[in-house]
Amino acid sequence: PESSKREPMVRPAMHEYIRYLIFEELCKQNVDRCIKMLRRIDWQDPETNCYAIKCLSKAYLLRFQLIRCLADLVSGLSSYQPRAVTIVIDNVFEDIRAGLEIHSPRMAQRRIAMAKYLGEMYNYKLVESTNILNTLYSIISLGVSNDQNVVSPLDPPDSLFRLKLACMLLDTCAPYFTSQATRKKLDYFLVFFQHYYWFKKSHPVFSKTENTSDLFPILMDHTYRDCLLNVRPKLKIYKSLEQAKAAIDHLQEKLYPQLKTTNNAQDPSLGTI
Template sequence: GREGDEEEEEEEEKVGGGGGGEGDAAASASGAAAAAADGFVSEKRKADDAAEDAAAGAQHAAKVDALLLRLPKCVLKAEADAFSLDFCYVNATPSARRRLVYELVSVPRSETQRLPFYARIAATLSQVFTKDVGAPIAAALEEEFAYLKQKRDQGSCENRLKNARFLGECVKFRLVSSQVAFKCLKSLLEDFSHHNVEVTCALLESCGRYLVKSPDTAQRASAMLDIFTRLKSAKNLDARTTRLADSAYNACRPPEVVAKRGKIRPPVHEYVRHLVFIVLKPGTETVVVRQLRKLNWSEHESYVLKCLLKTHRGRHANASLVATVITTIGKTRQASLVKFVDAVLEDVRFGLEMNKPWMHQRRVATIRLLGELYNRGAVTSPIIFNTLYLLVSFGHDDGPSGSGAGGGSGSRDAGAGGGGDGSYPECDLPNDTIRVRLACTLLETCGRHFDRNPLSKTLDRFLPFFQRYVLSKEPNLEVSYDVVDLLKTLRPRLVPCETYEAAAAECARVEHEEAAKARAKGKFAGGGGGKGGKTLPPAPNGLGEIAEEDEEDEDDDDD
């Protein structure tokens, strides 16, 4: 009898040692969940599984292994559904199902992005393998939650957060009952401190809104949220935890946002905007023109022109389409075309005066529209060149940016330039290159028409002043390359000026030749140009004026 008792004690010690080994393995969160899901598989069950696998064959085991290797990559809805479908057709033996459950509940704590898709896979397969997939996972998560709640150590916080999120995802797929979620939430609220606050927030963010919106659980979930709110206010939480609690509450009960009411416009105005901003595309210009002509222009002319001017709100190609529309309308309504051109020029001037960064896109679109209007004969070449000279002269003081703004000769426009105290004008700062972009855009749009006399001579006169303006700035590489490409396109044989002094010398040479030519014709001397027959000095900004005979030739050429 004594020998039998000793054998029983040895067996009990072995059993106790085995239980202790399993307890040590369950010290981590994934180990606890895996042990619960595995159901503490006995040796007999393992032997039966081995026999089933052997009966299925080595090829079947290889298929299962290859399929389970795809599981960590299921981070999309389509991939999760494809995995579930393939697992159903792989002849999943009970051992294969247990391996799947083990893999699903053993998600690393740093891979929480897999949890929604793992819950989807588990919910899909639980409809086929109810007892082998759904129930073990639900029991494993519930047991893991209770186990981790009792540990209360710093290292288990991330595991608890992962478990709470996985539990919440399974609640949304009805893999875990809502009663289990309320039970876990109640246990957390009873000890609302330390890591329990973060775990509560994670659980509410995962399934809180689902519980609030479900008719069967809405009342109880609302009561839980009220308790959560009161505890948050009563506890002395730090700023980080307070933000987490607020985020969790807003996830369950999003604040009501009143939709911003759009501007109420008359139906005719809405129709005009529909034509200009939506219907107007390449090939639909005729349709838009026909519909706009049917409007009562005495009443809606100003709004139509206003919408056509907003080319920056449409596509890049809208500038040429708008120019086509307005020039076609201008054949029968010349006054409307004149008003539109005046509005474009006024907008260019307004951009120069304001010079706000948010206006850059609008200014580029407007200057491109001006070029397209010239391409269609709506404006003449003097308007284009006057705009180009305005871009390089308005509020700009001659001299490089490093020499100080007060050392220049001033601006043609009173009050636009900087003072003599070394300050720069706000409308043209040294590092502001928007005007260079505008000039490049305008010349790229319509500069190809300036390749014949006398327009060719007028463009040749402008290019030195343009280069002087560019060299007085501090352009970046992109703007510098745009200028070089523009000069190569317009004048392939032109040798660009390398320094500001060279560009200034070229401008002085042009002005000297024009002044000598003007004296020879008696425009500045003798016949009443200056007081007592004296010669008048050139323009104070150094740009001089375009010769009148060139302007007359240009007008003849445009006609």
């Protein structure tokens, strides 16, 4: 069969320029310059506006280290182009949500990059801690099965991707959860997060003794532990699923005594996302 040669995509000069600024020019040293240049494009023109928003939303097209610069750039633009920046942020939330709903290995790189991007957006004060916490809760709960006999297609038992995703988001911004109230909320999340980890780890998929390659990957263990240490150096790390379960029960009793009867290891405040 003849190899199908793809025509190189021809983009309008303006689009090429926007791409150049965001995907090639941008680096740690020249964020301010890029902001300046981007402010000069014609934001009134619907097509340019739309294209710039599109490029600013796609953090996964950048090198990983530069995602932070992109968040800085967007934050710098926010006082001049609040509408565009709002749409960019909406797009980021949508992308993360779509990733949770689709669950395809092809999306993995993209999802990690977008989690990083959202985390950096918190660090640059574009989004609030509530947004981050809601996202974290949805990562460990959306489409997740709490029953070992029920296999969720969105979060299969042998997939540890959501753990990685949550670790990425926590590593990126959780150390900056500094106020008393947000620290507290994060502590609550960490209880649920540890339960999720133990639930994954205790699943029968990872307990086949005859084949060691099926054991829970040690790398994941390290990522998880490093993440918790990074976020809360003095945190009490649960050593078993039972401990994590007991902690959730304890928390529920403390926060929602009236819910004692409904015992479904879910935070009732999950609703927002």
